[in-house]
Amino acid sequence: MTAASTEAPAFHRVVVAVDGPSGSGKSSVSRAAAEQLGFDFLDTGAAYRALTWLGLERGIDLDDADAVAALLPEFEATYRIALRPAERWVYVAGTDVTEAIRTTELSRRVSAVARVPRVREALNRTFRRVLAEGDAPGAIAEGRDVTTVVAPDAAVRILLTADESVRIERRAAERAGEDRVAVAASVSQRDAADRRVVDFIEPAPGVRVLDSTRLDVRQTIGAMVELIRERCGLDAAGTDEKES
Numbered sequence: 095m096t097a098a099s100t101e102a103p104a105f106h107r108v109v110v111a112v113d114g115p116s117g118s119g120k121s122s123v124s125r126a127a128a129e130q131l132g133f134d135f136l137d138t139g140a141a142y143r144a145l146t147w148l149g150l151e152r153g154i155d156l157d158d159a160d161a162v163a164a165l166l167p168e169f170e171a172t173y174r175i176a177l178r179p180a181e182r183w184v185y186v187a188g189t190d191v192t193e194a195i196r197t198t199e200l201s202r203r204v205s206a207v208a209r210v211p212r213v214r215e216a217l218n219r220t221f222r223r224v225l226a227e228g229d230a231p232g233a234i235a236e237g238r239d240v241t242t243v244v245a246p247d248a249a250v251r252i253l254l255t256a257d258e259s260v261r262i263e264r265r266a267a268e269r270a271g272e273d274r275v276a277v278a279a280s281v282s283q284r285d286a287a288d289r290r291v292v293d294f295i296e297p298a299p300g301v302r303v304l305d306s307t308r309l310d311v312r313q314t315i316g317a318m319v320e321l322i323r324e325r326c327g328l329d330a331a332g333t334d335e336k337e338s
C-alpha cells in the first residue's frame with residue numbers, strides 16, 4: 095500500500111466493507127474471514143494509528159490539524175501494510191510499527207488525528223485505490239466508515255456489533271494485567287470521540303448487522319463468511335457458483 099492517487103477507482107473484485115465500534119471484533123473476525131475466502135484484508139484503522147505514531151515520533155501537537163496534515167506527504171510515501179491476512183506488519187518512515195501502534199497510549203491519541211478532514215480524505219483515497227488494485231479475488235476492509243464513505247458501493251456491507259459490556263470484557267481479557275476500569279474507560283471514550291466524526295453504531299441503508307454479543311469468535315467468523323458467500327454467490331471453495 096503506497097501513495098494515494100486522486101480519483102476513486104471502480105472496484106473490479108469483490109469488496110466487503112465492515113464497520114463497528116471498538117472491540118466488536120472487526121479486525122480479528124475480518125482477518126480470519128479473509129483468510130478462509132482467499133481475500134485480501136485491509137485494516138483501515140492501522141493507517142490512522144501509523145499516522146498518529148509518526149506525529150508522536152516527530153513531536154508535533156496532535157491537536158494542531160495543520161501540523162497533522164503536514165505529515166501526509168511523508169506518510170503517503172512511506173506507509174506499507176500487509177494485505178495478505180496471514181501476514182501482520184505495518185511500516186512507516188522505514189520503521190516497523192506493527193506493535194507500537196497498538197499501545198494503550200497510542201489508542202488514546204488516535205482520535206485526534208482521525209478527526210482531521212484532510213487526513214480522512216487522503217487516507218480514503220489510498221484505501222479505495224488499494225481495494226481496487228490487488229490480485230486476490232476479493233478484499234475485506236474494516237474500520238468505522240468503510241460501509242458509508244470508503245466503499246459505499248461494496249458488494250457486501252456489514253456492521254459488526256456487540257454490547258458495550260461484552261466488548262469491554264473482551265478488551266480487558268486481551269489486556270490482562272491492566273486496570274479494568276481504565277480499559278473500560280478507554281473503549282468508551284474512544285468510541286465517543288470517534289462517533290463525533292462518523293456513525294458506526296446505526297447501520298446505513300443496505301448494511302447488514304452482525305451482532306456477536308452471544309457468539310464466540312469461531313461462530314462470528316462463520317457467520318461473516320456465510321453472509322459473504324450468500325451475498326456474492328460463492329460456494330464453500332470460494333468459487334463463483336455461477337461459473338463452477
Ligand SMILES: Nc1ncnc2c1ncn2[C@@H]1O[C@H](COP(=O)(O)OP(=O)(O)OP(=O)(O)O)[C@@H](O)[C@H]1O
Nearest residue numbers: 116117118119120121122264268306309310311314
Ligand atoms: N465473537 C467474539 N467472541 C469473543 N471474543 C471476540 C469475538 N470477536 C472478537 N473477540 C476478541 O475481542 C477482542 C477485540 O477484537 P478486535 O481487536 O478484532 O476488535 P476491533 O473491533 O478490531 O477493535 P478496534 O476497533 O479497537 O481495533 C480480541 O481479543 C478478539 O479476539
Ligand SMILES: Nc1ccn([C@H]2C[C@H](O)[C@@H](COP(=O)(O)O)O2)c(=O)n1
Nearest residue numbers: 138139140142204208237238239288
Ligand atoms: N475507517 C476508519 C478506521 C479507523 N478510524 C479511527 C478510529 C479509531 O479510534 C482509530 C483506530 O482504529 P482501530 O484500529 O481501533 O480500528 O482510527 C476511523 O476514524 N475510520
